[in-house]
Amino acid sequence: MKTLRSTPLRLSVLLIAVFTLFMSVGLAMAFWVMRDALAADITLRAEQVIEDLRAIPEPEERLERAHEIISAADPRAMLLRLTIGNQTVGSVPDLPEGINDADATALPEPVADSYLVRRADLAPGALMVAVGRDSVAELSETFVAILGFALLPALMLTSAIGIVVVRRTSARVEAIRGTLHTLAGGTLTARVGSPHPDTDLGDISRDLDRMAEAQESATGALRQIGADIAHDLKTPIQRLAVRLEALGDTNLPEDARDQLDQARTETAQIIDTFQSLLQIAQLEGGQGRDTFGPVDLGALVADMAEIYDASAEDAGIHLTHALNRPLPVTGDRNLLSRLIANLIENALRHAAGTDIHLAVIGRTLIVRDGGAGIPADQRDVVLRRLARLEASRSTPGSGLGLAMVKAIADLHGAALALGDASPGLEVRIAFPD
Numbered sequence: 001m002k003t004l005r006s007t008p009l010r011l012s013v014l015l016i017a018v019f020t021l022f023m024s025v026g027l028a029m030a031f032w033v034m035r036d037a038l039a040a041d042i043t044l045r046a047e048q049v050i051e052d053l054r055a056i057p058e059p060e061e062r063l064e065r066a067h068e069i070i071s072a073a074d075p076r077a078m079l080l081r082l083t084i085g086n087q088t089v090g091s092v093p094d095l096p097e098g099i100n101d102a103d104a105t106a107l108p109e110p111v112a113d114s115y116l117v118r119r120a121d122l123a124p125g126a127l128m129v130a131v132g133r134d135s136v137a138e139l140s141e142t143f144v145a146i147l148g149f150a151l152l153p154a155l156m157l158t159s160a161i162g163i164v165v166v167r168r169t170s171a172r173v174e175a176i177r178g179t180l181h182t183l184a185g186g187t188l189t190a191r192v193g194s195p196h197p198d199t200d201l202g203d204i205s206r207d208l209d210r211m212a213e214a215q216e217s218a219t220g221a222l223r224q225i226g227a228d229i230a231h232d233l234k235t236p237i238q239r240l241a242v243r244l245e246a247l248g249d250t251n252l253p254e255d256a257r258d259q260l261d262q263a264r265t266e267t268a269q270i271i272d273t274f275q276s277l278l279q280i281a282q283l284e285g286g287q288g289r290d291t292f293g294p295v296d297l298g299a300l301v302a303d304m305a306e307i308y309d310a311s312a313e314d315a316g317i318h319l320t321h322a323l324n325r326p327l328p329v330t331g332d333r334n335l336l337s338r339l340i341a342n343l344i345e346n347a348l349r350h351a352a353g354t355d356i357h358l359a360v361i362g363r364t365l366i367v368r369d370g371g372a373g374i375p376a377d378q379r380d381v382v383l384r385r386l387a388r389l390e391a392s393r394s395t396p397g398s399g400l401g402l403a404m405v406k407a408i409a410d411l412h413g414a415a416l417a418l419g420d421a422s423p424g425l426e427v428r429i430a431f432p433d
């Protein structure tokens with residue numbers, strides 16, 4: 001189907017169709033014109049003989065002239081019979097009676113395939129002239145030969161060239177399209193790459209690569225700024241935490257201690273946020289991929305269900321899991337635990353009081369709850385860093401859990417989809433084969 005949509009293919013087919021149409025129409029017109037000219041010439045020749053003999057009044061001379069004509073003519077080109085009284089010149093077998101003058105008729109060997117027959121009453125004498133129509137048949141054969149030896153090979157050649165052109169351009173278009181898809185999927189390192197010939201598609205490939213290059217360095221710079229800020233602030237904030245800790249060891253009035261405790265919680269939250277921001281930036285930069293190995297997704301999900309079973313029980317909810325022919329995936333076990341943990345914690349926090357179900361089907365991981373879910377138009381938004389829905393403002397958290405899930409899924413080349421568990425949120429992560 002994809003090939004049928006190819007512009008070069010459509011153009012080639014159109015060109016070949018136009019070429020065939022013009023050649024066929026041209027050949028047909030040439031054929032009709034030449035056939036008419038030949039037919040007119042044949043009629044003229046018959047009439048000339050009739051006029052020639054009619055012009056001789058003397059019967060003897062007329063018979064003699066008829067004899068001359070017939071002995072000079074090739075029987076395939078002309079036959080003649082002149083009867084005056086009881087004398088006959090010419091040895092033409094009697095042509096079937098009732099033939100219209102304009103008609104052709106078939107005669108036995110060794111004569112031509114068909115003749116144009118003309119009869120004339122010369123008073124005295126009855127004349128019959130038959131002019132061979134072989135040249136018309138030969139004309140048809142010539143045109144069939146032109147068709148076979150010129151048109152068909154030309155068509156085959158143009159089709160072959162068309163196929164080569166279509167193959168080459170489709171490969172280039174496919175390379176460009178593939179690169180665009182990969183770039184759109186967030187992998188900014190993708191390039192068309194192959195040597196670009198000096199064509200319009202080559203120009204597009206070069207421009208696309210240049211654009212991707214600029215995009216990659218711009219994104220890299222932005223990411224670097226974010227990471228630098230997080231990194232530079234992390235140390236002073238950690239120092240602040242240490243100082244607050246030290247302050248706690250001193251003698252403080254009760255209300256100052258309350259304030260201090262709150263300040264310590266806030267600081268811990270800030271450190272967490274910075275750490276998560278840094279880790280997401282590192283994951284987006286591809287860090288961690290070199291330690292990938294086979295991970296038993298089924299066993300991992302069973303472990304995570306067990307770890308969270310106690311807190312689920314405390315919250316009075318059921319945390320169940322089901323494994324349907326689980327397959328191993330390639331990845332980092334710690335990161336994948338983090339991903340599952342984030343999703344379970346989200347369910348515990350944002351779908352409080354509803355049961356949680358984990359499942360693995362082949363290489364697809366599913367986490368489902370029975371809460372309010374996430375409206376379809378917000379499903380892209382919540383994957384961004386620091387994004388939280390209005391309904392969750394009162395819950396603790398910094399809006400980095402799902403951004404981390406997305407970064408881990410991307411690092412593993414897995415497709416992440418948020419859906420509706422009606423009611424509730426269903427998160428699906430499909431790992432590649």
Ligand SMILES: Nc1ncnc2c1ncn2[C@@H]1O[C@H](COP(=O)(O)OP(=O)(O)OP(=O)(O)O)[C@@H](O)[C@H]1O
Pocket residue numbers: 346347349350351369371372373374382387388389390391392396397398399400401402403425
């Ligand atoms: N299971 C869920 N049901 C309903 N809403 C959800 C669910 N999971 C996430 N959300 C919404 O998506 C937002 C972003 O989730 P995310 O995990 O990124 O941040 P968070 O849970 O608020 O904070 P953090 O995970 O950083 O502690 C949440 O604030 C919440 O509004």
Ligand SMILES: [Mg+2]
Pocket residue numbers: 342345346397400401402
């Ligand atoms: Mg979360």
